[in-house]
Amino acid sequence: MKLVAVTACPTGIAHTYMAAEQLERVAKKMGFSIKVETQGAMGIENELEENDIKEASAVIFAVGIPVQKAERFEGKKIFEFSVQEAIKNAEGILQKVKEEIGC
């Protein structure tokens, strides 16, 4: 299963990157492929390309502020969580996504 995610928090220096790291780490452990875009104080990094989004089965937002360039995800199935949740319970999040999209 292929996933894409966006992480973003108000200050954009800590939680954004922790959430990204945690999602990447846990997804790998669970055998998913995931690409995580960070929207932090450094701007957008590891930006999701059109192709990444097209191929993804689902989109995860782990955010505390509105996502930039959200129009890219129109028509996709989006799961939204808080940044804290992604850090503390990435496994639960991914499990839930897996169940909902049924694969």
Add this chain to the structure above:
Amino acid sequence: MAVEFTFEFPLPLGLHARPASFIQEKCQNFSGEIVWENLRNGRKADAKSVLSLVTSDTQHRDECHIVIAGDGEKEFAAEFKQFLIQELPLKEEAALKEIPAAGAIIPRIVLDEKEVCITGQPASSGIAQGKVFLLKSGVDWESFLAGEEGKKALSAEAEKEAFLKAVSEIQSEIKQALSEKSGVEKNILQAHLAIASDRAFISRVEELIEKGNSTAAAAIGQAAKEFSQLLLQAKSQYLRERMADVGDVALRLLEKLGCERLIPPRAELKEPAVVVAEDLFPSDFLSFKPEFVCGLVLEKAGQTSHTLIMARGRGIPAVTGVAEASRLIRPDEEVIVDGTRGVVVISPGEAVRRYYQKELETERLVAEGRRKKAQLPGMTADGRKIEIAANIGHPEELRKAWQDGAEAVGIFRTELLLYGKQVLPTEEDQYQLYRRVAEEAEGRPIILRTFDIGGDKPIPSLSLPQEPNPFLGYRGIRIYQEHYEMFRSQVRAILRAAVHGPLRIMFPMVALVEEVRWLREQVQKFCAELKAEGVPFNSEIEIGIMLEIPSVAMLADKFAPEVDFFSVGSNDLIQYFFAADRGNPRVKYLNQPLNPALLRLLKQAIDLAHAEGKWVGLCGEIAGDSRLTPVFVGMGFDELSMSSGFIPEVKAVLSGLRTEECEQLVAEAMKAATAEDNAKLLDRFYQARFSEEVIAPELVDLEADCGSKAEVIQRVAALFQLSGRVSNRAAFELALWKREDDVATEIGFGLAIPHCQSGEVRTPSIALLRLKQPVDWQSKEGQPVDLVVALAIPSGEKVRQKLQLLPKLSRKLIHEEFREALRQARTADEVVHLIKTATD
């Protein structure tokens, strides 16, 4: 029949005066009776009286029982209930938002502990704890009543009539004033009107007149005393404020009845105390033994008032602009004065005391760091000498000045010697004093500024006329021709004392070249006199003038041949240049040291003076602002003189600056259009110069002893300040809390990552704390925290390369091995190494 209902009081701050007046207003529409009973304490109140309502001492969530009787009671009961539960909280919320920020920072612990604190502007940094000494307190009703005793009352009818007449006169006066005022003043007037119309108050006075056979005046005094006592029982600032209002209204009523204003006599300070006063004249301040004044809490003193300048010089913590301080704080109460944050905590509890104990320890360490900086030479990195001097008002401040690293005295404001004196000092008195100063200076130059009297500095020993515009009037050298003997004896005393050390003489308020010529002629005349009398004197003494009137700046090349030096008095120069009274808070925004107009004026003056070979100093308050030091270096100042407390920081900044970069900065700043542009320019200047590492051993505390989250945040802020990463830890602490209030930064794994972006941060930095005992991080479903990694980021334009390190570290912290390594590290150096490797 009556209608009753019970409800839980919804307002977090309890039923204080403002919501009480909303309730009273609402109840006026109902003709019947409304009784408010607080079921917690059984107190009953009349809902149509503000005073009665507040004395029910209704707190958040108290059960209250309301009984309504009269025409339309059923309809009104439904409407009133709806009002209490829904509208009242909304009205209160809207009103709270209107309260202006005072520039003060209340430490979180004070809020968490629900301590009573009042705020103002920070005026002299440091922390003081002590008993209150109240100068000019509110009215002493006891002694007023004692004085009224035995006065014969007219008939009860006549006394009541006089009272009610006074009430209605005052009501209409306040209503008149209400239509002309706005903002805070309007709120105060509204509160006064509510009291002047209060049923409970009026009926109590009437009762006292009828039953007690008192005069109207005594009845008012008695009622005011009773209500004040009731209000004082509450531990809430709002209620204390109301007490002040009751006093005010009662005084106005008494004035209407022909009683004189009750002015309490001046008292004497006999032991160490925190002095609380409306304002404090320099004479009052100087009349106290310096070691007895632990702290100052003032209502009205301007930041550049001489009392506060002296307080800073002596290292006495002070807060000013504390509205109604002298009436909200009672004599002999224990208070903590936090002059760094602008906060006064009244009767502090254990947790707040412990917090401030820790603050004191940090202050001590900060002071130690300062001492090292104080010993630096006044010199730029490229070896340009700039004399760093102290401003003093009294010879006893010399010792602190030398301790702080002063290389000279840039201004000794001699007129402060005159305050509180009934007669002018003689030439001989002055000679002895100046001689002592010259000897204590041990070769360091001392500039004595001759008496600058007038303006904001009236003195009793000279009868000067009252003027509508004293700052633009008869002051400084302008009075010397009329008060020639005073001028003569001072200059002669200085000339004589200058035999014993390098004294210099400086004249205030010069506007014209002719004035300098006249002054010089007089000095020559005095020299000739002394010579004829055979008295030793120094004829080579340097003579300078204050540059505080724009005309001198414009014509500096013509003044230069007449003087040996100039010293810019920036406080006055700025007020004259921007036509804005420095003591008037409404035009405070015009106090703009970075305004390009001012920079151009000064640069031109300095260049003109230098072309004539004359040096230029700066002795206004802004000289002590170390952030502005590069600007002053770039302008070409030869000397900077300040409250000595600022010297170590200025020297530290100066030692890292290169003349050329400062000159470029000023060249750029002079091209700007606004002071704000220049503030940004200065930000960029500082950011471009950083080369520090993100972490260092002094940012690591492996055994942090913190009892609560508040103490952890406090410790984090202390580490950043002690390592020089953060300039003002109080503001930084607030920024950390702001981030915590969004969402607590506890992220699981026993780890919290408090962080913020703040203008107080000089360079991106990381601090690490291992807690001796885990603390609750006050987060949802949060676990106790034992490891804290704090991040500090400068605001404004970002230092991208450096900033990259923090995301790297954040990602790393997700991994258990890394956290474990941090937990196991044995030394601070090991932690530094781990973090540097992780962020490489």
